[in-house]
Amino acid sequence: MPVSPVFSEVLSANALAYLLLMASLLFVPVSTYAQNWQLLDDVLAQYVAPVERQGVTFNAVDYKGVSQDPRYPQLIAQIEKISPETLENRDEQLAFYINAYNVYAIKMVVEHYPVDSIRDIGSFFFPVWGRTAGTIGGKPFSLDDIEHEVLRKLGEPRIHFAIVCASLSCPNLRTEAYRAEKIEQQLESQTQTFLLNESKGLLLEGQRVRVSQIFDWFEEDFEKAGGVEQFIRHYRDLPARINLRANLPYNWDLNEQ
Numbered sequence: 001m002p003v004s005p006v007f008s009e010v011l012s013a014n015a016l017a018y019l020l021l022m023a024s025l026l027f028v029p030v031s032t033y034a035q036n037w038q039l040l041d042d043v044l045a046q047y048v049a050p051v052e053r054q055g056v057t058f059n060a061v062d063y064k065g066v067s068q069d070p071r072y073p074q075l076i077a078q079i080e081k082i083s084p085e086t087l088e089n090r091d092e093q094l095a096f097y098i099n100a101y102n103v104y105a106i107k108m109v110v111e112h113y114p115v116d117s118i119r120d121i122g123s124f125f126f127p128v129w130g131r132t133a134g135t136i137g138g139k140p141f142s143l144d145d146i147e148h149e150v151l152r153k154l155g156e157p158r159i160h161f162a163i164v165c166a167s168l169s170c171p172n173l174r175t176e177a178y179r180a181e182k183i184e185q186q187l188e189s190q191t192q193t194f195l196l197n198e199s200k201g202l203l204l205e206g207q208r209v210r211v212s213q214i215f216d217w218f219e220e221d222f223e224k225a226g227g228v229e230q231f232i233r234h235y236r237d238l239p240a241r242i243n244l245r246a247n248l249p250y251n252w253d254l255n256e257q
Helices: 005-026 038-047 063-068 071-080 090-112 143-154 157-161 180-195 219-225 228-233
Strands: 048-053 056-061 132-136 139-142 202-205 208-211 243-245
Touching (some): 038 063, 038 071, 063 090, 071 132, 090 143, 090 180, 139 143, 157 180, 157 219, 208 228, 219 228, 228 243
Parallel strands (some): 208 243
Antiparallel strands (some): 048 056, 132 139, 202 208
């Protein structure tokens, strides 16, 4: 049965529209896919486990295992594909850049393993924090770039209990990825867990309260929460009058299994 000219034109128009749609999808910056963190979930669940060493309780990483896992380069590639411009809101930005920091901290260790401390990767004049750790949106990023130029500027002090610099006294590396849809609950959990850890978060001795040096290094970030003491009181019951010092020893040994 012959096809009428009008029907033929409709078919052609529909086919052209379909081809244009498929072509446009090929050039859409990675966003929805990039925010699917199941791959990171799987890697963290397999290679991160609680350990106690040198009097510090922490989540330890099997760096050798990560380096030999075929999912590891896939995870790096996933982060590299992300276009920051596609992160639609602050929660997406927080989740992505926290995950990126933690993955790239692991990457720095894996690329130089074995090391006793992540700080051994750098030098006095060129610390590890300023060295290129990976790329985001086609641009080189160091751990300092992610922390100071992106995350801290988002005005969220709880990031300091989520990003992990591969050391014993850092906050625990979470065994799941951060996600925009539950970033509030995850940041609250991380902060609470850290401040309940007497070996590196907060040690209460009567009216004497000793906390992590993180509160000294980034004191200004807690000002919007009323200051360090007010921030801590939101998570811990403390005596009315305390002597607060951010002087718990900071152990920079590698957080490896």
